[in-house]
Amino acid sequence: DAGVIQSPRHEVTEMGQEVTLRCKPISGHNSLFWYRQTMMRGLELLIYFNNNVPIDDSGMPEDRFSAKMPNASFSTLKIQPSEPRDSAVYFCASSKDPGNQPQHFGDGTRLSIL
């Protein structure tokens, strides 16, 4: 079975550029999560979607970050404009029922902003 698929795996870009990260959740999972992981702060939840609707975006750092889920099989996380402090690994995860079933993670996008 295909797991959560993220692209690109690595992204290096200059500050000020727009960055778009992509995620395909596991088929049949109705919950999708975007996380950011850094050595200093560990895993941080950025935003949570349920049935394609954003439920909790309180973890989104600032207005430069936005996320969309136009359908059940695709989500994007966009940073515009990007800054060096956005450098991190960004993970997407999905779940059938997050209160009772585990979240399954993709292998992440390693983002470096120069």
Next chain:
Amino acid sequence: GESVGLHLPTLSVQEGDNSIINCAYSNSASDYFIWYKQESGKGPQFIIDIRSNMDKRQGQRVTVLLNKTVKHLSLQIAATQPGDSAVYFCAENGDSNYQLIWGAGTKLIIKP
């Protein structure tokens, strides 16, 4: 959820021995607990979960123990192999039906 990533506790185990990774969870309202394994360059991988109505659950070479009295969770890995080298995270659901509270992580090193 939150976690601290500055200084990861490390556990070194001889290959073939059993490993025990411990986690003190924080929220008395938590009724669902998960262990994840994260290898270098990969995302957290689900290992095993347990609900609060159980105190033990076994998988393949792994056992999770839950002690609600002292809010303690442990992961036991039998006959540790080089492929078990990773950072292990515990997570609890707190009083949320979607947001996890993450432990700090434990780095497991296997000695040949």
